[in-house]
Amino acid sequence: MGDEELHQLIKGCIKQDRKCQKMLYKAFYGFSMGICLRYANNREEAAEVMNQGFFKVFTHIESFDTGRPFKAWLGKIMMNVSIDYYRANLKMAYTEDLEQAEHVSDGDIADKNLNYADLLAMVQKLPQAYRTVFNLFAIEGYSHEEIASMLNINAGTSKSNLHKARQKLKQMILKADSSAGSAGYSSGMDYNTSIVAIKAVNMNGGYLNKGI
Amino acid sequence: MNTENEKRLDDLFKRKLEDPVDQIRYEEGDWDALEGMLDESRKRRSVVLLWPILSGVAAMLLIALGIWLFKPDAPGQPANNVAGHNHKDTTNNNSEIAKADDTIIDKSNSTAGVKDTVLNKNASIAAARTDTIFNATQNVVHATQARNKISNRRFVLNKKSPVVYENVAQQQSIPSKKNDQPAYAHQPVINKKDTGSDKTTIPDKVSGDTYAINQQAAVVPAQKQASPDVTSSPSVNNTGLAANTPGKSAKVKPQLAYRPQYTLSIVAAPDLNGVSSFAQSKVGTNIGLTFAVGVSRKLTVSTGALYSVKPYLTSFANYNSGSSYKWPVNPQSVTADCRMLDIPLNIGYLVYHKQQNKISVGTGLSSYIMLHESYKFTYNNQYGGASGPGNYTVPNPGKYFFGIMNLNATYERQLNSKVGISIQPYLKVPLSNVGYSQVKLQTTGVAVGLSWNLNSLKTP
Numbered sequence: 001m002g003d004e005e006l007h008q009l010i011k012g013c014i015k016q017d018r019k020c021q022k023m024l025y026k027a028f029y030g031f032s033m034g035i036c037l038r039y040a041n042n043r044e045e046a047a048e049v050m051n052q053g054f055f056k057v058f059t060h061i062e063s064f065d066t067g068r069p070f071k072a073w074l075g076k077i078m079m080n081v082s083i084d085y086y087r088a089n090l091k092m093a094y095t096e097d098l099e100q101a102e103h104v105s106d107g108d109i110a111d112k113n114l115n116y117a118d119l120l121a122m123v124q125k126l127p128q129a130y131r132t133v134f135n136l137f138a139i140e141g142y143s144h145e146e147i148a149s150m151l152n153i154n155a156g157t158s159k160s161n162l163h164k165a166r167q168k169l170k171q172m173i174l175k176a177d178s179s180a181g182s183a184g185y186s187s188g189m190d191y192n193t194s195i196v197a198i199k200a201v202n203m204n205g206g207y208l209n210k211g212i
Numbered sequence: 213m214n215t216e217n218e219k220r221l222d223d224l225f226k227r228k229l230e231d232p233v234d235q236i237r238y239e240e241g242d243w244d245a246l247e248g249m250l251d252e253s254r255k256r257r258s259v260v261l262l263w264p265i266l267s268g269v270a271a272m273l274l275i276a277l278g279i280w281l282f283k284p285d286a287p288g289q290p291a292n293n294v295a296g297h298n299h300k301d302t303t304n305n306n307s308e309i310a311k312a313d314d315t316i317i318d319k320s321n322s323t324a325g326v327k328d329t330v331l332n333k334n335a336s337i338a339a340a341r342t343d344t345i346f347n348a349t350q351n352v353v354h355a356t357q358a359r360n361k362i363s364n365r366r367f368v369l370n371k372k373s374p375v376v377y378e379n380v381a382q383q384q385s386i387p388s389k390k391n392d393q394p395a396y397a398h399q400p401v402i403n404k405k406d407t408g409s410d411k412t413t414i415p416d417k418v419s420g421d422t423y424a425i426n427q428q429a430a431v432v433p434a435q436k437q438a439s440p441d442v443t444s445s446p447s448v449n450n451t452g453l454a455a456n457t458p459g460k461s462a463k464v465k466p467q468l469a470y471r472p473q474y475t476l477s478i479v480a481a482p483d484l485n486g487v488s489s490f491a492q493s494k495v496g497t498n499i500g501l502t503f504a505v506g507v508s509r510k511l512t513v514s515t516g517a518l519y520s521v522k523p524y525l526t527s528f529a530n531y532n533s534g535s536s537y538k539w540p541v542n543p544q545s546v547t548a549d550c551r552m553l554d555i556p557l558n559i560g561y562l563v564y565h566k567q568q569n570k571i572s573v574g575t576g577l578s579s580y581i582m583l584h585e586s587y588k589f590t591y592n593n594q595y596g597g598a599s600g601p602g603n604y605t606v607p608n609p610g611k612y613f614f615g616i617m618n619l620n621a622t623y624e625r626q627l628n629s630k631v632g633i634s635i636q637p638y639l640k641v642p643l644s645n646v647g648y649s650q651v652k653l654q655t656t657g658v659a660v661g662l663s664w665n666l667n668s669l670k671t672p
Contacts (some may be wrong), residue, residue, distance in 0.1 A: 021250070025243055030236040037236075038229055047239070051246040058250060060529070084592045087541065116235040119228045139230055152540040152600075166221055173221075199559035 001027050006070060013061045021058055031071065032078045038123055038135050039082035053081040064183035079140065083150065086128050114176065122172045137162050254495035257491045361375075464552040473506035474666040477634070479518065483657025487526035490656065494523040498554065498659070512560040512572065520580075522550045524653060528589070532650040541600040550647060552609075558618055568626040578616040580646055582609030587649060606648040615644040616653075624663070634661040 001009075009027070012020025026089040032050045040046035056077055057064075064073055123131055132151065136142045139157070144162075478504055486493035500518030505515055524547075531546045558576030565571075585606040620638035627633060640655040647653065 008524070016254070018247070018250075022243060022247075025246065026238060028239050029242070030234070031231065033236045034232045047242045047245070051242060051249065054246055055249050055253070063529075084544075087592070114224070114228070116228050116232045119225055119230075123225065123229065134225075139226045166218055169221060169225070170217075193344065 007066060008063060009064065010064065010070065013058060016058075024057075025054055028071070028074055032074060035075060035078040036082050037120055038139065039079075039086065039132060041124055041128075045085075049082050049085045050078065052085070053078045056081065068101060079136075083132060086132065114173065122169055122176075125172065126165055126168055130161050130168065133158050133161040134165035134169070232238065237388075280323075288550065300645075315488045337566055354539040383543050415669075441595060471667075473504075473512075473662050474508070475632075476666055477502045477504065477516075477661040477663035479516070479636075479659050479661040481518075481636075481638075481657045481659035483638075483655050485522045485524040485653060485655050487524055487530045487651045487653055490527040490654070492527075496520060496522040496524075496655070496657075498657070500554070502556070502661070504560075504663075510562045511576075512562070514556070514560065514574075514576075516556060518554040519583075520552050520554045522548075522552065522653065522655065524548050524550070524582070524651075526649075526651060530649075530651050531587075532645075539600060541591060543600060544592040545590045546649065547588040547590065547651060548647070548651075549584070549586045549588075550653075553581040553583060555579045555581065556618055557614075558620070560620075560622065568632075570622075570624040570626075572622045572624070574618070574620045574622065576618045577614040577643075578618055578640060579611070579613040580615065581611050582606075582647065585609040585648055610648070612644070612646040613647050615642065616655075617643050626665075630665050632663045632665065635659070 006027075009020045009024045015026055029050075032053060033046060036046040036050040036053070037043065040049055053074075057074060058115065123134065126134065134145055136147045136150065137144070142150070144155040144158040147153075147158040151158070153161075235535040479498070479500055481498040482499060483496050484490055485496045498518045498520045500516055500520075502514050502516030502518075504512050525545060526548070527545050528543045531543075556576055556578045558574045559571040560574035562570060562572045586603060587606075589601055589605045591600060608670060618640055620636050622634055622636040624632055624634040636659040636661035638655075638657060638659060642652040642654050645652055
């Protein structure tokens with residue numbers, strides 16, 4: 001889609017023209033869904049999150065600065081909506097035995113013939129906190145400090161979650177490899193990850209009304 | 213896992229997952245779901261946005277209903293004893309006469325001309341019945357003016373015969389001879405009808421003159437009845453002036469020096485408050501006192517103090533804490549509870565005033581003195597658990613002078629000399645940000661007031 005066409009669509013969306021909204025939606029459906037799928041547990045949730053993102057786009061499109069790239073703005077909105085959607089889950093601690101992950105041997109993963117669906121399924125298998133940090137660090141390119149600020153966690157937690165995410169992904173890749181290229185990696189994985197809530201004091205006590 | 217392997221893993225996922233447009237199939241059902249969300253939002257917004265318009269229309273209908281219900285009765289009812297009203301009634305009837313003359317008599321004839329003809333008639337016709345008319349009319353028209361007109365109208369007079377006059381007078385049944393006049397209010401109507409029928413049977417000039425005679429006979433004694441205590445000469449002179457120049461007579465009103473009017477009102481108003489729009493508005497309440505000074509017949513300056521409860525809901529994007537506080541998590545929306553003193557300074561212009569009913573439009577500025585200001589933050593949190601500060605109460609609420617523009621329209625009805633009621637649809641438009649949250653808070657509502665005229669008992 002050319003810039004001129006995009007600006008026409010945006011103008012139509014500012015006027016709340018439904019046809020323009022639909023055209024914009026269709027044009028950026030794949031891009032937006034691609035982001036939401038990485039943060040979501042499954043496609044249904046991803047579609048719900050993506051629609052929340054587009055709803056924000058259409059109701060706040062007048063605030064979009066046409067001098068800036070629309071795709072970046074849209075991507076940021078999709079990412080923020082996804083993080084918000086699962087924000088409560090980011091406060092979960094996982095009784096994961098890190099040593100178990102450490103035992104995974106370093107194999108060469110570069111030449112594994114894994115397609116988009118395979119890799120997406122692996123990411124979606126990750127616990128929410130790991131998945132979000134992995135997405136933000138490995139794919140979006142944020143630093144641990146930035147991630148810590150965005151998710152309201154410590155930078156150390158971010159590093160730890162990223163490490164665990166990598167370990168798990170590697171496990172899945174290796175298992176997928178051992179399943180002879182079939183989709184059997186999912187059935188072969190059993191992480192026994194249990195989730196417990198962090199103590200309430202940790203969830204609420206950390207926030208002070210520092211001159212709001 | 214060594215760093216190189218980590219990087220390789222990250223790159224693998226980044227490359228494959230970053231922009232997988234071709235891998236994702238468009239689902240029409242997803243758009244349908246979003247369209248449903250958009251439709252619902254639009255419906256909700258349009259209802260909220262319609263509220264001020266609907267309330268405005270309702271207020272206007274109320275005003276129209278008020279005017280219709282309390283409209284003064286049709287002209288022709290017996291005049292009351294107030295001097296001003298007598299004057300007004302006389303003017304009305306004179307204008308009626310002028311109108312009737314225009315339809316019957318030659319357009320070039322003025323009312324004065326008709327009366328002059330009456331004089332001529334009286335001069336030439338020595339009938340007893342004309343004495344009354346003559347006597348009355350003699351006082352009406354100034355002597356020199358009459359003399360001039362006589363020469364102009366002599367031609368008409370000569371054409372007329374006493375027989376024609378008598379016949380017409382009988383047809384019209386005007387008891388001019390005995391001077392026992394019928395009810396004043398009905399007279400012009402009867403005259404119009406009769407003369408209209410006469411016009412078909414007798415020449416124009418004659419019918420016109422005859423009509424004028426009858427009119428004069430009917431009107432002048434009635435005017436005398438209305439002001440029996442006044443000496444005949446000035447009163448009839450006044451009438452004559454009014455009859456000759458109806459346009460001028462309408463302007464003859466007592467020009468008293470304007471005396472400032474002081475009014476104290478108690479006002480209560482439900483209203484809608486929203487930030488930037490009324491899309492997420494909440495209902496607030498106001499109650500207070502206002503004091504108004506009528507500085508001229510049309511202009512009123514008012515001020516007062518209203519205790520206002522203004523709750524509102526807005527998205528976090530509109531909330532500006534104005535501090536360096538770093539939010540751990542951005543809330544989705546903010547619900548504010550603001551209580552304040554609203555001190556307006558308005559000017560009103562009277563656009564309609566009839567009897568006890570007044571309609572005025574006004575504008576001005578309001579200052580908000582915050583008394584209490586608290587905010588509640590709502591997070592987009594589907595699975596429970598707070599994600600940031602839940603609420604915040606501003607320790608030292610601020611003062612915001614002349615930050616709000618008032619626009620209003622007021623319908624006021626005076627119940628008696630002291631007490632009146634008013635209905636005022638209004639809109640408060642933000643000129644600057646108010647509150648700790650620095651929002652553009654706009655308000656619309658309808659104020660209902662009960663007012664006391666403080667100087668009603670004083671003599672002007």
